[in-house]
Amino acid sequence: MAKYPFLREAASLIEEQGISLGDLATGEYPKVAERALARIRDSLERREMATDLKDVENEVLSYALALALVYSAKSDWLTYRFATAECERCGGLLAMESDSKLEEMARSHFGWRVEKTVPPMGSNFRFRIDVADYLRVAPAFHADGWKLVNRHLSGGTVYLKGGQLARLMAEALKTEIIRRASEEGVRNFVLPDALKPLRDEILRRVEEKKREYGEEMPLGLVKDATPPCLSAVLADLAAGKNLSHMARFAVTAFLINVGEDVDDVLKLFENVADFDAGRARYQVDHIAGNVGSRVKYKVPNCAVMKSSGLCTNGGGLCSSIKSPMVYYRKRLRSAKGVPGGRVGTAAGTGGAGTGTGVTRGQGRPRQGEGEEGGRGEAPGGSGRA
Amino acid sequence: MHEVVTEEFRRYYERLRPDDLSISDFTRREIALLQFNEQVMIRHLRFGSPGALKGALVAAPPAHVYYSSAYYRAPEAPTMAGKGWEGADLIFDIDADHIPTPCKDGHDRWRCLDCGATGMGFPPADCPKCGLKKIDTTTWVCERCLDVTKKEVFKLLDDYLMPDFGVGMGDVEICFSGHRGYHLHVMSESLRRLTSDGRREVADYVRGIGLDISFHGFTVLGGGEIVGPNLGDGGWRGRLAKSMYAILSGASEEELRKILGASGKEASLICRNREKALDRIAQDAPLWGALRGMALERLGRIAGATLGEVTCNIDERVTLDTKRLIRYPNTLHGKSGLKASKISYSDLEGFDPLSDAVAFGGGDIKIYVKEAPHVRIGDAEVGPTKGEEMVVPKALGIYLICRGAAEPRE
Numbered sequence: 121m122a123k124y125p126f127l128r129e130a131a132s133l134i135e136e137q138g139i140s141l142g143d144l145a146t147g148e149y150p151k152v153a154e155r156a157l158a159r160i161r162d163s164l165e166r167r168e169m170a171t172d173l174k175d176v177e178n179e180v181l182s183y184a185l186a187l188a189l190v191y192s193a194k195s196d197w198l199t200y201r202f203a204t205a206e207c208e209r210c211g212g213l214l215a216m217e218s219d220s221k222l223e224e225m226a227r228s229h230f231g232w233r234v235e236k237t238v239p240p241m242g243s244n245f246r247f248r249i250d251v252a253d254y255l256r257v258a259p260a261f262h263a264d265g266w267k268l269v270n271r272h273l274s275g276g277t278v279y280l281k282g283g284q285l286a287r288l289m290a291e292a293l294k295t296e297i298i299r300r301a302s303e304e305g306v307r308n309f310v311l312p313d314a315l316k317p318l319r320d321e322i323l324r325r326v327e328e329k330k331r332e333y334g335e336e337m338p339l340g341l342v343k344d345a346t347p348p349c350l351s352a353v354l355a356d357l358a359a360g361k362n363l364s365h366m367a368r369f370a371v372t373a374f375l376i377n378v379g380e381d382v383d384d385v386l387k388l389f390e391n392v393a394d395f396d397a398g399r400a401r402y403q404v405d406h407i408a409g410n411v412g413s414r415v416k417y418k419v420p421n422c423a424v425m426k427s428s429g430l431c432t433n434g435g436g437l438c439s440s441i442k443s444p445m446v447y448y449r450k451r452l453r454s455a456k457g458v459p460g461g462r463v464g465t466a467a468g469t470g471g472a473g474t475g476t477g478v479t480r481g482q483g484r485p486r487q488g489e490g491e492e493g494g495r496g497e498a499p500g501g502s503g504r505a
Numbered sequence: 506m507h508e509v510v511t512e513e514f515r516r517y518y519e520r521l522r523p524d525d526l527s528i529s530d531f532t533r534r535e536i537a538l539l540q541f542n543e544q545v546m547i548r549h550l551r552f553g554s555p556g557a558l559k560g561a562l563v564a565a566p567p568a569h570v571y572y573s574s575a576y577y578r579a580p581e582a583p584t585m586a587g588k589g590w591e592g593a594d595l596i597f598d599i600d601a602d603h604i605p606t607p608c609k610d611g612h613d614r615w616r617c618l619d620c621g622a623t624g625m626g627f628p629p630a631d632c633p634k635c636g637l638k639k640i641d642t643t644t645w646v647c648e649r650c651l652d653v654t655k656k657e658v659f660k661l662l663d664d665y666l667m668p669d670f671g672v673g674m675g676d677v678e679i680c681f682s683g684h685r686g687y688h689l690h691v692m693s694e695s696l697r698r699l700t701s702d703g704r705r706e707v708a709d710y711v712r713g714i715g716l717d718i719s720f721h722g723f724t725v726l727g728g729g730e731i732v733g734p735n736l737g738d739g740g741w742r743g744r745l746a747k748s749m750y751a752i753l754s755g756a757s758e759e760e761l762r763k764i765l766g767a768s769g770k771e772a773s774l775i776c777r778n779r780e781k782a783l784d785r786i787a788q789d790a791p792l793w794g795a796l797r798g799m800a801l802e803r804l805g806r807i808a809g810a811t812l813g814e815v816t817c818n819i820d821e822r823v824t825l826d827t828k829r830l831i832r833y834p835n836t837l838h839g840k841s842g843l844k845a846s847k848i849s850y851s852d853l854e855g856f857d858p859l860s861d862a863v864a865f866g867g868g869d870i871k872i873y874v875k876e877a878p879h880v881r882i883g884d885a886e887v888g889p890t891k892g893e894e895m896v897v898p899k900a901l902g903i904y905l906i907c908r909g910a911a912e913p914r915e
Contacts, residue, residue, distance in 0.1 A: 241722065241734070241735065241738055241742065242790070243722075250695060251670060251671070251696075252695040252696050252698065252699060252703075253695075255699055255700075255702075255703035255706055255707070256698075256699075256700075256703065258706070259700075259702035259703055259705065259706055260702075264715060264717050264720070265717075265720055267706065267709065267715045268706040268707065268709065268710045269706075269709050269710045269713060269714060269715050269716045269741065270715065270716065270717050270720035270721070270741075271720070271740075272721075272739070272740050272741075272742060273669045273670070273710070273739075273740045273741075274668065274669060274671075274739035274740050275668070275669075275671040275739075276669075276670050276671020276672070277671070361631075361636070361637070361638070362631070362637045362638035362639055363638070364638070423702065423705055424705075426714065426715065427705060427708070427709060427714060427821060427825075478713065478716040478717065478718060478805050478808050478809040478812060
């Protein structure tokens with residue numbers, strides 16, 4: 121329970137003792153507040169979080185308190201950091217569990233349909249999991265081996281090695297922590313007054329860290345930090361080539377997200393043969409969230425770029441990121457300290473991939489495609505088949 | 506639209522039994538209608554029963570009827586938040602428009618809107634003359650196009666959904682789209698909750714996107730020998746084994762050279778030792794180094810060459826969408842007048858859309874055909890023809906009118 125304080129047993133421990141969150145800030149539990157703060161601090165510092173197996177009560181209570189504090193801070197960034205740290209902490213512990221324990225936890229906590237299996241085909245697969253359960257979590261991983269097409273799938277179950285099931289569970293935990301932040305009950309949760317000083321202390325640290333990591337980006341496109349896929353689209357655009365719907369959407373969303381304004385984006389499209397100023401402005405405004413649903417669209421992630429045939433398989437930094445936007449941010453960050461703030465061009469943009477890969481995304485010509493559809497569909501999208 | 510068409514549509518809906526319009530979880534689906542001559546769809550409809558829907562279709566026969574692949578708590582709510590998404594069927598759309606078939610050279614035409622170049626057949630990605638991509642098409646379907654889409658349906662069901670995904674026949678609905686292909690609706694309870702990211706993985710799986718053979722049992726041993734999957738394995742392992750075996754056994758040296766590259770050394774080596782290489786692959790604990798020292802990357806190329814055959818040609822955008830509006834089974838398609846028939850798996854083999862999805866019988870109609878390639882509906886055939894007045898069976902006439910290729914004449 122100290123290892124996995126998110127389990128149901130832990131919640132009932134708190135319930136049985138009739139402890140409220142407010143109590144945890146009082147002098148009665150001095151170690152709990154201290155430990156909760158330490159958990160959050162470690163996650164902010166990206167330090168490994170240790171688990172104290174001797175003091176079960178303190179581990180469980182401090183986890184609950186830390187989570188309450190994280191949610192009440194209402195910072196997506198902090199929630200993400202905390203979830204990632206918990207994922208790493210649990211991942212390490214889960215990797216050491218027996219197959220039976222893993223199977224039991226996967227079933228009882230996550231509700232997955234998992235069972236141990238005799239390794240088929242001379243493999244070392246030790247579990248099989250229902251494909252729907254697998255797909256709830258696995259798309260979050262970007263390594264090629266986690267893609268469903270690279271798994272052994274038979275009879276509706278995906279085969280896994282022991283370590284892979286542990287990894288899947290740790291990731292599921294992370295997603296669950298992040299998902300719950302948007303639940304209504306959690307969003308409306310009012311922190312007891314006694315805990316507010318603690319929360320403010322955390323918020324101060326969050327601000328400090330954010331500054332340190334340079335989460336704020338410079339306004340406007342930094343060419344040298346642009347990921348290879350979007351550089352290619354931008355080059356096509358400059359050459360006056362006509363682009364697929366998805367390419368247009370991706371490059372527009374990218375430019376808007378790096379802080380270009382609508383007029384500058386439109387200028388880039390002027391060379392395109394079928395440029396229609398009024399229509400283009402409406403679409404760019406829509407993506408920027410200035411009209412319509414008022415949602416600023418995100419840049420499509422690498423999986424989408426691959427499926428649309430836009431990924432140029434850049435190698436280097438590309439192999440460790442899931443979204444072109446992350447590439448951009450990382451390159452900006454790594455450029456810090458370089459005179460003039462410009463970014464070098466060291467990261468590979470050529471690379472031929474892994475060698476045994478058979479396919480990349482294949483673009484296909486499409487006719488009669490609506491200009492407003494695609495990933496950037498307005499909520500309540502009306503795509504038809 | 507011409508009155509004769511709307512009138513025939515009305516009569517069709519009058520004859521329809523409410524049962525023909527029953528779909529699973531009827532009241533949890535959004536229904537949408539697109540009227541003839543209208544640009545805007547009427548959305549967010551909810552009907553109490555299939556009978557009530559039938560009433561609406563008779564009262565004002567629409568060109569197209571759709572329903573949501575999604576299940577909603579309140580399908581009539583105008584916003585997604587208000588609707589309350591509670592899952593969605595997994596949909597596969599197989600459309601002849603997206604599959605290059607040789608018959609397209611006979612009935613499809615494309616035109617570059619920039620330079621005016623024209624051609625017959627599957628439209629090029631960019632204009633061969635000016636390189637731009639704005640290309641307009643005039644497309645038709647024929648038996649051969651529809652046969653190709655039917656083969657894709659069988660491939661998807663028999664090679665992927667049933668064996669790999671464990672989908673049972675009772676969880677799948679097969680529908681003719683009413684025009685150029687088929688829709689497959691997978692209604693399994695557990696797959697309903699898949700997010701768009703999860704659905705992308707399913708689509709990529711059946712399209713072979715991102716496939717890497719090193720994850721499917723191919724390993725290079727110390728001595729350079731390659732062990733690989735068994736012909737009898739399930740999933741992608743067996744699929745790769747079988748399709749690569751077929752290429753290694755059937756391809757000519759010329760074809761192998763095309764796959765394996767210029768020097769041609771490996772291609773000729775394979776051809777010289779073909780028997781032996783195939784024997785080694787077919788044995789238990791298969792050895793895949795058709796020739797010792799052949800790198801995994803080279804085998805990857807062979808696998809890549811087989812993918813066109815073994816993967817499914819679906820429109821992935823439809824599969825990824827968790828809130829798609831999809832054609833309502835057993836309603837009429839406004840661009841063909843054909844019925845989007847629901848078909849059982851056992852009837853699929855013998856199903857001929859151009860006869861079995863015909864909704865109008867009896868009587869002839871006089872039409873003026875502007876331009877049409879050879880077209881068959883039921884037993885009646887016309888074309889290729891241009892600027893001709895003729896009397897044809899009603900179903901064929903309405904088909905041509907709906908396609909915009911003909912007009913009714915008094």
